[in-house]
Amino acid sequence: GAGVSQTPSNKVTEKGKYVELRCDPISGHTALYWYRQSLGQGPEFLIYFQGTGAADDSGLPNDRFFAVRPEGSVSTLKIQRTERGDSAVYLCASSLTGLAGGQETQYFGPGTRLLVL
Amino acid sequence: QKEVEQNSGPLSVPEGAIASLNCTYSDRGSQSFFWYRQYSGKSPELIMSIYSNGDKEDGRFTAQLNKASQYVSLLIRDSQPSDSATYLCAVNVGNYGQNFVFGPGTRLSVLP
Numbered sequence: 001g002a003g004v005s006q007t008p009s010n011k012v013t014e015k016g017k018y019v020e021l022r023c024d025p026i027s028g029h030t031a032l033y034w035y036r037q038s039l040g041q042g043p044e045f046l047i048y049f050q051g052t053g054a055a056d057d058s059g060l061p062n063d064r065f066f067a068v069r070p071e072g073s074v075s076t077l078k079i080q081r082t083e084r085g086d087s088a089v090y091l092c093a094s095s096l097t098g099l100a101g102g103q104e105t106q107y108f109g110p111g112t113r114l115l116v117l
Numbered sequence: 118q119k120e121v122e123q124n125s126g127p128l129s130v131p132e133g134a135i136a137s138l139n140c141t142y143s144d145r146g147s148q149s150f151f152w153y154r155q156y157s158g159k160s161p162e163l164i165m166s167i168y169s170n171g172d173k174e175d176g177r178f179t180a181q182l183n184k185a186s187q188y189v190s191l192l193i194r195d196s197q198p199s200d201s202a203t204y205l206c207a208v209n210v211g212n213y214g215q216n217f218v219f220g221p222g223t224r225l226s227v228l229p
Contacts, residue, residue, distance in 0.1 A: 033217075035217075035219075040125075040221070040222075041221050041222075042121075042205050042206075042207075042219030042220050042221050042222050043161065043205070043217075043219045044219070045216055045217055045218065045219075048216065056216055058216070059216075091160060091161075103149050103166065103168055103209075105151075105163050105166065106163075106217065107163075108160040108161050108162070109160060110159070110160050111160055
């Protein structure tokens, strides 16, 4: 596609529910990243995929958060037993290879605004 | 904990002036540095990247890097009201090469 797309754009859920957030990267991009951004803060790294595998998941806050990318393209971020503190904008980004010594541009999607009531 | 710090602002400058945005980082091993612009309610978009000490210019934007001082800055010349946004400094700290740590951002307001 022309850019990174994310669905839904907004999600309201109740505390304790399960949510899935979807990211569709730029066509041909091998690397995919998930970030979380709270109001007034910069994006916080969650997980980075190189192809189908999670190359770095050190940013996932706890085991309620899980992400998959089964075919190396679309990725789904899954949050179990949501808590009010999970409310944030979840941003997805992609880059061409994820290598190049960290000098690749990451292109961001529009984000999913998650509100946990 | 690898940290990136920025003044949160708001930084207000008159139209046509130079805006100077600063960023410091804690990880001495970092090699790649990025400035993103984020308009309210929108996603970040890349303005500049810099990897070597010194200055890098692109149009009205100049990025400056000093690895010894662990300091990176962004200068915006001839500031325009359309430059009003939050500017995020990002530092690549990942062993795998793509783990970005973002600063909190500096909110810039260019007054007409």
